[in-house]
Amino acid sequence: MDIFESTKMAVKTLTANKLRSTLTMLGIIIGNASVITMVGVGQGAQRYASEQFESLGPNVLFIIPGSNESRNRTFDLPKTLTLEDAKAIAAQVPTVSAVAPQLQTQQPVTYSNKRTSSLIVGTTPEFLPVRDFEVARGRFFTDLDVQRNTQVVALGSDVAKNFFGDADPIGQQIRIKNISFQVIGVMESKGAFLGNNQDDAVYIPLSTMSSRITGNTSPYGTEVTFISVNARDEASVNAAEFQLNNLLRLRHKITTEDDFTVRTQKDALEIVGNVTGALTLMLAAIAAISLFVGGIGIMNIMLVSVRERTHEIGLRKAIGASQQDILVQFIIEAVILSAIGGVIGTVIGTSGIMLVSAVTPLKAGVSTTAIAVAVGVSGGIGLFFGVFPARQAAKLDPIVALRSA
Amino acid sequence: MQPVIRLEHIFKTYGSDETEVQALQDVNLIVETGEYCAIMGPSGSGKSTAMNVIGCLDRPTSGCYYLDGVDVAGLSDAELAHIRNRKLGFVFQQFHLLPQLSAMENVMLPMVYAGIPQNERKERAAAALTRVGLANRLNNRPNQLSGGQQQRVAIARAIVNRPVLLLADEPTGALDSHTTQEVLQIFAELNSSGITVVMVTHEPDVARQTRRIVWFRDGQVLHDHLTPDDLTQMTIAA
Ligand SMILES: Nc1ncnc2c1ncn2[C@@H]1O[C@H](COP(=O)(O)OP(=O)(O)O)[C@@H](O)[C@H]1O
Ligand SMILES: [Mg+2]
Numbered sequence: 164m165d166i167f168e169s170t171k172m173a174v175k176t177l178t179a180n181k182l183r184s185t186l187t188m189l190g191i192i193i194g195n196a197s198v199i200t201m202v203g204v205g206q207g208a209q210r211y212a213s214e215q216f217e218s219l220g221p222n223v224l225f226i227i228p229g230s231n232e233s234r235n236r237t238f239d240l241p242k243t244l245t246l247e248d249a250k251a252i253a254a255q256v257p258t259v260s261a262v263a264p265q266l267q268t269q270q271p272v273t274y275s276n277k278r279t280s281s282l283i284v285g286t287t288p289e290f291l292p293v294r295d296f297e298v299a300r301g302r303f304f305t306d307l308d309v310q311r312n313t314q315v316v317a318l319g320s321d322v323a324k325n326f327f328g329d330a331d332p333i334g335q336q337i338r339i340k341n342i343s344f345q346v347i348g349v350m351e352s353k354g355a356f357l358g359n360n361q362d363d364a365v366y367i368p369l370s371t372m373s374s375r376i377t378g379n380t381s382p383y384g385t386e387v388t389f390i391s392v393n394a395r396d397e398a399s400v401n402a403a404e405f406q407l408n409n410l411l412r413l414r415h416k417i418t419t420e421d422d423f424t425v426r427t428q429k430d431a432l433e434i435v436g437n438v439t440g441a442l443t444l445m446l447a448a449i450a451a452i453s454l455f456v457g458g459i460g461i462m463n464i465m466l467v468s469v470r471e472r473t474h475e476i477g478l479r480k481a482i483g484a485s486q487q488d489i490l491v492q493f494i495i496e497a498v499i500l501s502a503i504g505g506v507i508g509t510v511i512g513t514s515g516i517m518l519v520s521a522v523t524p525l526k527a528g529v530s531t532t533a534i535a536v537a538v539g540v541s542g543g544i545g546l547f548f549g550v551f552p553a554r555q556a557a558k559l560d561p562i563v564a565l566r567s568a
Numbered sequence: 569m570q571p572v573i574r575l576e577h578i579f580k581t582y583g584s585d586e587t588e589v590q591a592l593q594d595v596n597l598i599v600e601t602g603e604y605c606a607i608m609g610p611s612g613s614g615k616s617t618a619m620n621v622i623g624c625l626d627r628p629t630s631g632c633y634y635l636d637g638v639d640v641a642g643l644s645d646a647e648l649a650h651i652r653n654r655k656l657g658f659v660f661q662q663f664h665l666l667p668q669l670s671a672m673e674n675v676m677l678p679m680v681y682a683g684i685p686q687n688e689r690k691e692r693a694a695a696a697l698t699r700v701g702l703a704n705r706l707n708n709r710p711n712q713l714s715g716g717q718q719q720r721v722a723i724a725r726a727i728v729n730r731p732v733l734l735l736a737d738e739p740t741g742a743l744d745s746h747t748t749q750e751v752l753q754i755f756a757e758l759n760s761s762g763i764t765v766v767m768v769t770h771e772p773d774v775a776r777q778t779r780r781i782v783w784f785r786d787g788q789v790l791h792d793h794l795t796p797d798d799l800t801q802m803t804i805a806a
Contacts, residue, residue, distance in 0.1 A: 483653020
């Protein structure tokens with residue numbers, strides 16, 4: 164009997180028992196849909212995070228406390244980075260065009276009877292050019308404000324909207340950690356960075372932050388959380404990294420392990436790539452397991468089906484079907500089921516990705532590789548998990564099979 | 569001319585040691601081409617076992633079986649499947665039709681395994697069904713047919729590959745006396761057209777319509793070529 168006849172026979176059997184066929188396919192459908200969705204989401208996350216870092220511009224460098232090794236060891240990092248470091252960088256590193264130290268913490272912010280918990284960012288006026296922020300209304304604080312520890316604040320757009328609606332906030336008093344601040348400006352909306360809403364934040368002079376809000380406990384100077392630096396241009400990023408390392412090692416009197424890390428945009432992208440790559444792999448692995456479970460489902464239901472159809476198999480053998488005929492018929496049934504399941508799963512998975520892209524910032528892409536692999540693998544799974552039940556069927560003794568009626 | 573069936577010292581043992589059952593013990597039987605033969609005997613006497621050996625569904629434990637002159641012992645499973653397909657036709661007590669297929673499709677099945685092209689399959693299936701009087705039931709499913717009609721579909725399926733030997737194990741066991749007569753009528757016609765027919769039956773009235781009666785007991789052929797009178801005595805005794 165040729166493959167064409169076997170296929171016709173398999174289709175006939177499968178359509179004669181639609182419920183069983185559908186149930187058998189279900190596992191493969193779910194497995195396939197999840198592989199495609201998961202990989203799509205993982206790659207979407209990767210793209211999203213990369214774009215966020217790319218949006219910072221290629222010139223930006225970050226200096227964060229602790230060495231890479233020490234960050235792996237402990238969460239309790241040394242308070243080694245200071246405002247004085249930032250000033251020294253601005254004064255002494257020729258390849259750097261602007262420096263913005265940031266000291267930040269989450270604190271309650273209130274206005275009359277309204278209250279939020281927002282990110283309080285203590286920084287210097289150079290924050291604007293370095294991080295590419297702009298003031299929508301009023302003004303940002305000046306170097307003079309920083310020198311004099313003035314209690315002025317520029318509101319993130321969401322905080323401004325939340326407290327004042329459409330009214331003009333400039334000149335109003337708000338309270339941060341129960342200390343009164345005068346609103347001098349409202350920031351242009353900036354959106355989220357890596358999932359943190361940058362508009363739900365308020366910006367105050369770093370000196371005020373340090374003395375009135377956080378209190379300074381660093382023995383080295385005025386502690387900061389991290390320092391953002393702009394290199395003069397893209398070509399000087401490497402030189403800037405080198406010079407920053409040198410300067411800070413000197414200032415911090417480093418002899419062995421660094422107590423800070425200079426990170427370029429490229430470093431950040433690499434880390435993002437590693438983290439999200441691992442995430443994608445993990446998602447794909449979870450999905451692959453469900454595909455595998457789908458395969459076992461096929462085997463399971465086919466074994467039941469072989470039992471149910473013992474009688475049919477016996478009869479087919481009695482009228483001249485060889486073991487190979489029976490084997491081929493059952494394998495084809497399994498492959499058809501899993502291939503159709505694969506295609507349906509792909510359609511569902513693709514729709515899932517489109518849904519994710521529509522409702523989240525993750526621009527999840529439909530990966531053709533994922534589709535090819537998923538459909539190919541599910542066909543293979545049908546073959547693999549179909550062989551065992553098919554062999555059971557082929558080996559049935561026709562006499563026993565016929566008597567079972 | 570070769571006999572269709574030649575059984576020589578056939579033994580068939582099921583199980584082993586304590587559970588051992590000697591289903592056939594030295595069966596010798598020759599059936600010539602064109603015979604119409606009934607196998608009778610008490611339940612458990614080995615009739616079905618003998619039919620399974622004759623039908624190449626089972627291999628004897630020992631002894632020689634020549635089917636149409638060919639020593640079956642030397643054939644592979646695939647070759648036996650081929651023989652069942654081409655040389656043999658089976659009719660069972662429970663019909664064994666596939667419920668999801670129409671009468672036509674059921675009858676076409678052996679031809680599918682024989683690799684016969686679709687057009688010829690349709691023609692021959694329709695012809696076979698016409699021959700058993702079901703020309704107007706080609707597209708009915710088994711559950712839309714009476715018992716007698718289902719058995720006639722099964723007979724059409726058994727003869728569609730033009731076998732030399734038709735084997736029927738209690739083919740009328742599930743039928744009433746009227747449909748039994750219809751089926752026997754078809755067997756008689758097939759036999760007169762040259763097909764050798766061997767049939768197991770419990771019913772003396774059925775056996776009397778064949779031309780040779782073989783009596784099994786305890787896995788052996790106890791009597792052969794029984795006359796109708798013998799048969800009356802045998803059945804009274806049994
Ligand atoms: N597959 C089997 N396994 C074990 N014993 C069997 C098997 N088939 C038949 N037998 C035994 O062989 C003997 C003959 O059975 P069978 O040929 O079916 O008799 P009949 O058809 O004459 O009623 C019986 O004792 C039966 O129990
Ligand atoms: Mg029997």
